[in-house]
Amino acid sequence: MNPRTALSATGYGIRCARPVESGAIAALLTRAFADDPVMVWMVPEPSGQEGRIARFFRLAQHRQRPRAGGVRVAATDGGQLLAAALWSGPGRWKASAVRELATVPSYARVFGVRGLSRAASVQNALEEAHPHAPHWYLSTLGTDPAIQGAGVGSALVREQLAHCDRLGQPAYLESSKTSNVPFYEGFGFRVTHEMRLPGGGPPLWSMWRDAAPGR
Template identity: 35%
Template sequence: MQNSVRPLSIDDLDRAAEVLGEAFADYPWTNWCVAEDSHVERVAALQRIYLEHLALPFGRSYIDDSGNGVIAVLPPDAPEPDEATVEKIVELHGDRFERVLQADEQLSALPALEHAWSLATIGTTPRSQGSGLGSALLKHALAELDRTEQACWLDTSTERNLPLYQRFGFTIVGKTSLPDGPDVWRMHRLQG
């Protein structure tokens, strides 16, 4: 099956957030750091904020034509969200926001790839998993980074994702176990 990938537009935000909410409904990271009540809605709202306030204006983001998969990469110099946006992010994490702060501190000890873009998010609807859509999204986004000779890094809290990323040239450079939370692997990919 051919998956056609195109740039994400402002008109795609609601659908993209819905896709990512579904994709991350049972993801170890979001289960650990996003409140349990209205969990999928909170995750979708968080993803929408990141797409709208970071990926669209500063990064590169893509969706497939069927609207079942989304990917976003951010440049190393993406600005921090404004105060009102940060307040909304804190609110959406609910009683688990303190975990985000703890994780940031622990993750900062992992090897960093200077001046590299980050693979901020990638997800497909559950019914699209295994169809090659995730690979098509990765191929498209990484080809754009390669075209401009940009390296990339990511963090993942799902071990089964590692072989997919490795097929696209990412290597594991570190791993940490979050307190009462998931393991997180850091991966780097030099420009292609």
């Protein structure tokens, strides 16, 4: 039985991630971002690349943990993780300066000397382009490659956007793949800006979605 057939047979649900799932979520996101242009550019050394990316996603989850519902997953009843999303609520997308400073040594171990300067340039570009109006921020979305195209990632996004619509609040994200832009456009996002990273880095696309009226 292929993974998609098995998924159809077992079904899945969407819920907040459990702290004990941090490693499994990091592994899932590492598989999902294995060919991501920006991630590969930030972690340029092939040796140990997979482990470094996994550590990055552990840090990303840790950054979200103080926020209720910051890490959400699609999972089967048996606990198999299928997709994960990292969301921040209005006014909560940026960590405090103290918290950012405290994580510098950890990020240095992830990226190394060469990659750290690239990661810093990505972070600076994201912060410079980030909108000031209150919004929900989708910083990360990843689906297990074995079931991509089965609609699980879509369900994970749709669940939060329904909440945004009920609250009358917009949403924002950056797409690091041009092929993902139409995917997000299908949810009502529109490209507002194309970011060009310094040093010949790959582009990113800022995307904004207004709350759907009457929902």
